[in-house]
Amino acid sequence: MKTTKAAAVSFTGAVKTFGEVRAVAGLDLEIAAGETVALLGRNGAGKSTSLSLLLGLDEPDEGHVELFGTAPQDAVRAGWVGAMLQEGRAVPRVTVAELVSFVAGRYPHPMDVREALRLAGIEELAGRRVDKLSGGQTQRVRFAVALAGSPALLVLDEPTAALDVEARHAFWASMRAYARRGHTVLFSTHYLEEADANADRIVVIDHGRVVADGSGDELRRAGGGSLVSFDLAGRGTAGLELLPGVTSVEVRGDRARLRTEDSDAAVLALAAQSLVRNLEVKTASLDDAFMALTAAPGASADLDELDDPDPLERV
Numbered sequence: 204m205k206t207t208k209a210a211a212v213s214f215t216g217a218v219k220t221f222g223e224v225r226a227v228a229g230l231d232l233e234i235a236a237g238e239t240v241a242l243l244g245r246n247g248a249g250k251s252t253s254l255s256l257l258l259g260l261d262e263p264d265e266g267h268v269e270l271f272g273t274a275p276q277d278a279v280r281a282g283w284v285g286a287m288l289q290e291g292r293a294v295p296r297v298t299v300a301e302l303v304s305f306v307a308g309r310y311p312h313p314m315d316v317r318e319a320l321r322l323a324g325i326e327e328l329a330g331r332r333v334d335k336l337s338g339g340q341t342q343r344v345r346f347a348v349a350l351a352g353s354p355a356l357l358v359l360d361e362p363t364a365a366l367d368v369e370a371r372h373a374f375w376a377s378m379r380a381y382a383r384r385g386h387t388v389l390f391s392t393h394y395l396e397e398a399d400a401n402a403d404r405i406v407v408i409d410h411g412r413v414v415a416d417g418s419g420d421e422l423r424r425a426g427g428g429s430l431v432s433f434d435l436a437g438r439g440t441a442g443l444e445l446l447p448g449v450t451s452v453e454v455r456g457d458r459a460r461l462r463t464e465d466s467d468a469a470v471l472a473l474a475a476q477s478l479v480r481n482l483e484v485k486t487a488s489l490d491d492a493f494m495a496l497t498a499a500p501g502a503s504a505d506l507d508e509l510d511d512p513d514p515l516e517r518v
């Protein structure tokens with residue numbers, strides 16, 4: 204039964220196992236109605252499986268998943284949910300407008316078809332056959348299909364994966380416009396900057412459970428702290444892990460980098476040991492924080508990768 208108080212999305216101890224693999228391993232997550240939430244995680248972290256549970260495409264082995272206080276299948280059947288998934292075969296021989304109209308017709312309070320095409324940026328494709336489109340065009344048709352029912356909850360699995368830069372900007376502008384109307388949006392992505400710019404909240408999952416949940420700034424603080432780099436000039440690394448606030452020590456060639464929660468105290472301690480050659484202090488990026496939050500215990504990060512991230516910070 205739908206109540207105004209119920210969360211839009213609620214995972215309680217959800218588990219989904221495939222043979223030996225615990226794809227979702229005790230997921231607890233609540234998303235309030237009206238929130239826009241990004242789901243981040245490395246390849247295989249469990250994002251798509253979590254979205255399948257949420258959409259009622261799969262059942263959890265343990266725990267519960269609810270949408271608006273009811274079972275996912277019931278919420279989907281009631282027309283409260285629209286989804287854009289990574290896969291899905293194109294329907295042959297129908298036009299874009301026919302497909303979007305067909306989907307809209309299955310919802311109780313659909314969006315005007317032209318409005319859905321406009322929001323997805325594909326008005327000019329209305330008369331084109333859906334099985335004759337490019338990858339990016341197909342992706343935007345999927346977005347129009349997800350919007351067609353004017354759903355209270357919009358679920359988007361890697362929505363910008365095949366889009367060029369201009370299409371990405373247009374997509375996020377439309378997504379935000381839709382969210383501003385009071386709808387709940389949950390999207391998964393590998394693009395940290397896109398998550399930071401377009402979500403109220405970022406949920407990081409790793410090995411099938413939530414490892415961080417907050418705004419981009421909160422994640423930077425939780426996972427990153429500050430990075431203090433300097434030349435070792437032949438000196439060893441013994442004792443560096445004991446300096447104030449230091450949570451990790453990485454060494455590449457003759458250069459060391461400390462991740463620390465107290466960069467001022469760490470720098471003073473380094474100065475006392477005359478270890479301030481080519482000293483550099485910077486706040487961790489969201490990319491750094493993400494890698495720290497999802498790194499396997501004992502894994503060492505590649506300094507080149509951290510110092511020269513992809514402009515879009517894809518993870």
Ligand SMILES: Nc1ncnc2c1ncn2[C@@H]1O[C@H](COP(=O)(O)OP(=O)(O)OP(=O)(O)O)[C@@H](O)[C@H]1O
Nearest residue numbers: 221224225226244245246247248249250251252253
């Ligand atoms: N149907 C399935 N059968 C067997 N294993 C599966 C199945 N679906 C997912 N898995 C495994 O479960 C784990 C989680 O996969 P999932 O697709 O949910 O991750 P993801 O975070 O969406 O990854 P990506 O970013 O690569 O899309 C992986 O180890 C994957 O190989």
